[in-house]
Amino acid sequence: MKLLSSNEDEALIGSDFVSLFISDIEYTKAPPFASFYLDKDKEIYSSNSNKIKDIFLNHRFCDFLENEPSDSLVNELLFIKELINTKNNKVLKDFLEKEFFTWFYLWSKDLLNGSKSNFYKGLSMLMEDFFQELEKNL
Numbered sequence: 001m002k003l004l005s006s007n008e009d010e011a012l013i014g015s016d017f018v019s020l021f022i023s024d025i026e027y028t029k030a031p032p033f034a035s036f037y038l039d040k041d042k043e044i045y046s047s048n049s050n051k052i053k054d055i056f057l058n059h060r061f062c063d064f065l066e067n068e069p070s071d072s073l074v075n076e077l078l079f080i081k082e083l084i085n086t087k088n089n090k091v092l093k094d095f096l097e098k099e100f101f102t103w104f105y106l107w108s109k110d111l112l113n114g115s116k117s118n119f120y121k122g123l124s125m126l127m128e129d130f131f132q133e134l135e136k137n138l
Contacts (some may be wrong), residue, residue: 008118016117052076052099059083059091073107076100084134093138096131104131 053070056062061082064075080100083092105128112124 012117013119016115016120019116020111020114020120055079055095055099059088089138096135096138101131101135 049069049071051071052075053064056064056070056075056079059079061079063082064070064078065072068075076099079095080092083089083095108124108128112121115121115124
């Protein structure tokens with residue numbers, strides 16, 4: 001993919017990362033555009049995070065990053081990877097349909113449209129292609 005193979009300035013990628021994923025309480029962009037998990041009481045874990053953590057634990061998945069909310073992208077991707085590796089297609093399909101796809105495609109479009117760097121645009125497109133192909137094959 002040409003977008004990911006370009007010799008892009010690391011400063012632009014870093015600036016994109018801050019603009020897309022880092023926010024503060026006063027100037028927070030609305031999810032799913034920004035990675036922002038604090039609720040009104042400044043608690044990092046929400047009821048959705050707890051629900052996802054229960055799904056992980058019910059399926060004996062303990063390799064998630066506990067310093068991140070369970071429903072963060074990285075943790076959900078780790079769970080999906082585990083389900084693919086163990087060929088647990090029933091749970092994978094259920095998780096994708098009921099949890100992951102409820103927000104992923106909106107997040108991906110926001111990432112694509114909000115990125116200034118080819119790196120994040122390419123990442124968005126690759127992820128969408130991967131999950132569309134995975135969904136077709138389940």
